[in-house]
Amino acid sequence: MRARSGQAWLILPASLVIILFMLLPLGLMAYVSILEKGLNGGVVWGSHTTEAYLSFAFERDLDDSLVLNTDYLQIFARSFGLSAITTILCLLLSLPTAFYMALQPERTRNGLIFLVTIPFWTNLLVRNYAWILLLRNGGLIDGLLRDAGLSSGSLNLLYSNTAIVLGLTYTFLPFMVLPIYASLEKLDVRLVEAAFDLGANRWQALRRVVLPLAMPGIVAGCILVFVPALGAYVTPELLGGGKSLMIGNLIQGQFGSARNWPFGAALAFALLAIVLLAMLVYLLRFRQAPAGAAP
Amino acid sequence: MAAAAIDLAGLAKTFGSGEEAVRALDQVSLAIRPNEFFTLLGPSGCGKTTLLRLIGGFEQPDAGEIRLDGQPITDLPPHRRPVNTVFQSYALFPHLSVADNVGFGLDMLGWATQQKRRRVADMLTLVRLEGYGGRRPSQLSGGQAQRVALARALAASPKVLLLDEPLSALDLKLRKEMQSELKRLQTETGITFVFVTHDQSEALSMSDRIAVMQHGRVLQVGSPREIYETPRHRFVADFIGEINLLEGELVQAPGGAALQLGEQIRLGLPPGVTRAPGRVTAAVRPERAQLVAASHGNGALPARIDQVVYAGTDTTVLLSLAGGQPFRLRIQNRTGAAELPAPGAPVGIEIPPGSLQLLED
Ligand SMILES: Nc1ncnc2c1ncn2[C@@H]1O[C@H](COP(=O)(O)OP(=O)(O)OP(=O)(O)O)[C@@H](O)[C@H]1O
Numbered sequence A: 001m002r003a004r005s006g007q008a009w010l011i012l013p014a015s016l017v018i019i020l021f022m023l024l025p026l027g028l029m030a031y032v033s034i035l036e037k038g039l040n041g042g043v044v045w046g047s048h049t050t051e052a053y054l055s056f057a058f059e060r061d062l063d064d065s066l067v068l069n070t071d072y073l074q075i076f077a078r079s080f081g082l083s084a085i086t087t088i089l090c091l092l093l094s095l096p097t098a099f100y101m102a103l104q105p106e107r108t109r110n111g112l113i114f115l116v117t118i119p120f121w122t123n124l125l126v127r128n129y130a131w132i133l134l135l136r137n138g139g140l141i142d143g144l145l146r147d148a149g150l151s152s153g154s155l156n157l158l159y160s161n162t163a164i165v166l167g168l169t170y171t172f173l174p175f176m177v178l179p180i181y182a183s184l185e186k187l188d189v190r191l192v193e194a195a196f197d198l199g200a201n202r203w204q205a206l207r208r209v210v211l212p213l214a215m216p217g218i219v220a221g222c223i224l225v226f227v228p229a230l231g232a233y234v235t236p237e238l239l240g241g242g243k244s245l246m247i248g249n250l251i252q253g254q255f256g257s258a259r260n261w262p263f264g265a266a267l268a269f270a271l272l273a274i275v276l277l278a279m280l281v282y283l284l285r286f287r288q289a290p291a292g293a294a295p
Numbered sequence B: 001m002a003a004a005a006i007d008l009a010g011l012a013k014t015f016g017s018g019e020e021a022v023r024a025l026d027q028v029s030l031a032i033r034p035n036e037f038f039t040l041l042g043p044s045g046c047g048k049t050t051l052l053r054l055i056g057g058f059e060q061p062d063a064g065e066i067r068l069d070g071q072p073i074t075d076l077p078p079h080r081r082p083v084n085t086v087f088q089s090y091a092l093f094p095h096l097s098v099a100d101n102v103g104f105g106l107d108m109l110g111w112a113t114q115q116k117r118r119r120v121a122d123m124l125t126l127v128r129l130e131g132y133g134g135r136r137p138s139q140l141s142g143g144q145a146q147r148v149a150l151a152r153a154l155a156a157s158p159k160v161l162l163l164d165e166p167l168s169a170l171d172l173k174l175r176k177e178m179q180s181e182l183k184r185l186q187t188e189t190g191i192t193f194v195f196v197t198h199d200q201s202e203a204l205s206m207s208d209r210i211a212v213m214q215h216g217r218v219l220q221v222g223s224p225r226e227i228y229e230t231p232r233h234r235f236v237a238d239f240i241g242e243i244n245l246l247e248g249e250l251v252q253a254p255g256g257a258a259l260q261l262g263e264q265i266r267l268g269l270p271p272g273v274t275r276a277p278g279r280v281t282a283a284v285r286p287e288r289a290q291l292v293a294a295s296h297g298n299g300a301l302p303a304r305i306d307q308v309v310y311a312g313t314d315t316t317v318l319l320s321l322a323g324g325q326p327f328r329l330r331i332q333n334r335t336g337a338a339e340l341p342a343p344g345a346p347v348g349i350e351i352p353p354g355s356l357q358l359l360e361d
């Protein structure tokens, strides 16, 4: 018992930080989301309303009656769609990459992990501006294609959903590669040999043994890509150019120019609920995930 | 299911290159007969696993050929060989139930669900694990996991089953149990077993024939009795059971070949020795020599008793020969046997001619 309570001190600093700087502000946000909005931003303290949550799908008409407004739901749908496409693209790119990495000799593997993490060394803004240089009309891609005679006029790549997906995929790719690689790397090769031994060809061994055993890594990678992509702000702001909004931009707008703090807080909470739900599903499904061989 | 014969001709395998090259197999040629319980026996690192992996198709030989029922299979990938393996680590699929593990090979062959379910049940009965089909490998004991691995490898009726030290992780009691179980399975299924072990008593009690390996080479192939009683190499003699080595001069005497030890002692050798006279090493098992009185004469080795170790079924007598070399002798404990002389007493050791075995180094 004594040792147990002694150990508890070790996580005290982290607990304090989480309570002070995360749970408290979150609680405050939750409270803000059910307050009436102030006229010039901020809120009217003590005046409770569910107005913010109603604004997801409705707006007040001139005579104060509720009218359906799907603008915000569309932004939610777009965010989910773009995040899903991003996740799928990351998965398709990461699976072969992670396989290749896991099959290399140990020294090469460490070098490859290093290469995968290199984008983290550069500021996110800088990386997104780099994409602008690549994608804009007259930029590298547009120019090259025109010089090669493959396009006439402008491609209009930038400020589109395509540009956002490209940017998000690029940004979050390492978060997919690394967990998949980690689960493949600790996979017991003897299990694959056993599959071959029992008559499985390469494809069958992959589908029946390798992929199921790598599934925890694949799911972790999907969550690590999908969840932050859903809340992305910088990439849709710069590459979507304000034409293609995602939830992150919407929230920023409510706290900024729209001066609707309660709605911004409510949006943030909806996002959080979705993220927590995803985590819950993951935990329930893969908590007892098998890993490695029998004892 | 007709069991197959395996022919290995001149197999060689080297791992690494240059300074670090390890010659794991060196000119291995073996003919394994159909229905045989064939054992590869040898110390750690002698190439047993490598040989199995070549037969299973997980490694390619640098030279040589592997034939199964006369068909060359050297170039076939593992999944096209009618050969299954029970891996040293069992390698059960952790994400599949016991039943799905056992049925895996049948799935690969495209068996219908009904048929497969029946076969899996039969296999689980065969290895005495009825009702365990729904468990996960992580919920099994070592012995149970071992039997699942066995059922999985046998399910598709392979022509040959390769077993890489399948019993090494089990405790002694379970090990004995599984030994007879394996032997029973082999007899019942009639499948050719190629069994790897570094445990000599396991090899002697289970095998039809044994190949003793050292440094990637096969030194001797024979029945357990041949390997034990007429070892041809010093290593084989030493590795299997206990043995006494005697160095002397091979001479041709009127009564046949004999081993001359020092000036006076001359021991008769079994008939049929064709070696040229010269220095040789001969071997005799501890239980084949007899203790006689010191005054026995030139047919016996003079010795002195150092220690008498009583071990229930038998007694081991540790002696020193005239030159000081140790000699070990084992006597069955029988009712009414004479009392042994006390340590320090001079005695004689008699070695019947048929018990002395000439060794090549
Ligand atoms: N993949 C490999 N790479 C390099 N060397 C290897 C490899 N596999 C085996 N060896 C070497 O080849 C030799 C034979 O190995 P092998 O595994 O066949 O021995 P073994 O007889 O099965 O031993 P044990 O009883 O310990 O299992 C050893 O010296 C080993 O170090």
Ligand SMILES: [Mg+2]
Binding pocket: B048, B049, B050, B088, B164
């Ligand atoms: Mg081995």
